Amino acid sequence: MIPLAILTCGGTFDKVYHDALSDYTIGAPCTPDILAEAGMQDGWELIEVMRKDSLDMTDDDRAILRTAAASCRASRLVVVHGTDTMADSAAVLADIPDKTIVLTGAMSPARFRQTDAPFNLGFAIAAALTADFGTYIAMGGRLYPHDQVKKNRGQGRFEPANSTS
Numbered sequence: 001m002i003p004l005a006i007l008t009c010g011g012t013f014d015k016v017y018h019d020a021l022s023d024y025t026i027g028a029p030c031t032p033d034i035l036a037e038a039g040m041q042d043g044w045e046l047i048e049v050m051r052k053d054s055l056d057m058t059d060d061d062r063a064i065l066r067t068a069a070a071s072c073r074a075s076r077l078v079v080v081h082g083t084d085t086m087a088d089s090a091a092v093l094a095d096i097p098d099k100t101i102v103l104t105g106a107m108s109p110a111r112f113r114q115t116d117a118p119f120n121l122g123f124a125i126a127a128a129l130t131a132d133f134g135t136y137i138a139m140g141g142r143l144y145p146h147d148q149v150k151k152n153r154g155q156g157r158f159e160p161a162n163s164t165s
Contacts, residue, residue, distance in 0.1 A: 002043065002044060002045045002073070002074055003043055003044075003074060003075075003076055003129070004043060004044040004045075004074055004076045004077070004078065004125065004128060004129065005044070005045050005046075005047055005072045005073075005074035005076070005077050005078075006031055006044055006045070006046050006047070006077075006078045006079075006080065006125075007047045007048075007049050007065070007068055007069060007072075007077060007078070007079045007080070008029040008031060008046065008047070008048050008049060008050075008051075008079075008080045009049050009050050009051075009052060009054070009057070009061075009065060009079065009080060009081045009082065009089075010026035010050060010051040010052045010053060010054075010080075010081075010082060011026070011052075011053060011054050011080065011081050011082025011083065011086075011105050011106070012053075012082055012083060012105060012106050012107065012108065012109055013030065013080050013081075013082070013104075013105050013106040013109065013110050013117050013121075014026050014027050014028070014029055014030055014051065014080070014109070014110065015027065015053075015109040015111070016109070016111060024109075026051035026052060026053065027051070027111075029046060029048055029080070030110035030111065030117065031046060031080060031121060032046060034110060034117065034118045034121055035121075037118075038118070038122065040125075044125075045074070047068060047072070049064060049065050049068045050064065050065075052082070053082055053084075054081060054082025054083065054084045054085040054086060054089070054105075055082065055084050055085060057082070057085055057088075057089070062088070062089050062092045063092075065079070065089060065092070065093070066092050066093055066096070069093055069096055069099070069101060070096050072099075075098060075099050075100065075133075076099070076100050076128045076129055077099060077100065077101045077102070077128060078102050078103075078104060078121070078124045078125055078128050079093070079101060079102070079103045079104070080104060080105065080121070081103050081104070081105050082105055083105040083106070083107065083139070083151055083158075084151065086103050086105055086137055086151070087137065087146065087147075087149060087150065087151070089103065090103050090135050090136075090137055090146035090147075091146060091147065093135050093146075094134075094135040094146050094147070096135075097133075098133055099133060100127075100128050100129075100131050100132065100133050100134060100136075101128075101134075101135045101136070102124045102125075102127045102128040102131070102135075102136045102137070102138050102143070103124075103135075103136070103137050103138070103146070104120045104121060104123070104124035104137070104138045104139060105120065105139065106120055107156050107157075116139075116140065119141070120138065120139055120140070123138050123141055123143075124138040127143045131143065134146075137149050137158060139157070139158040140157055140158060142158065144158065144160065147161070148160060148161050148162075149161055150163070
């Protein structure tokens with residue numbers, strides 16, 4: 001059995017900039033290329049769930065993600081997701097038993113030269129392989145229980161839900 005499943009939903013992590021259109025679309029998952037560059041050739045499987053900006057995700061989309069996560073043979077999951085509604089999706093996944101589920105994303109596309117995507121992905125994988133069963137959000141080198149985190153749009157980061165900044 002593969003110990004780790006990486007489910008991709010799109011989000012900024014996989015965005016592609018179309019210069020002629022001055023617009024972004026969600027492209028193919030960047031995860032395989034990032035892991036190949038890091039030398040992580042095996043021990044994981046990729047499951048492309050959807051290609052959506054998280055602001056466009058619906059309750060039906062979250063139900064599809066939940067079904068995909070719950071039906072995975074692996075008990076250790078990373079979910080690559082857009083950051084704007086990551087906490088909403090984490091809440092939908094939180095009661096899946098006997099799994100460690102870590103959601104991560106990026107503040108700028110993985111295809112950009114300056115991006116947090118590879119770091120966040122690597123950190124999320126490490127967390128998924130070592131944390132206790134539960135649902136977490138891994139961003140910026142910090143691991144948060146899914147219900148104790150918020151996105152601070154003004155600062156461009158995630159922080160504890162009880163933070164006053």
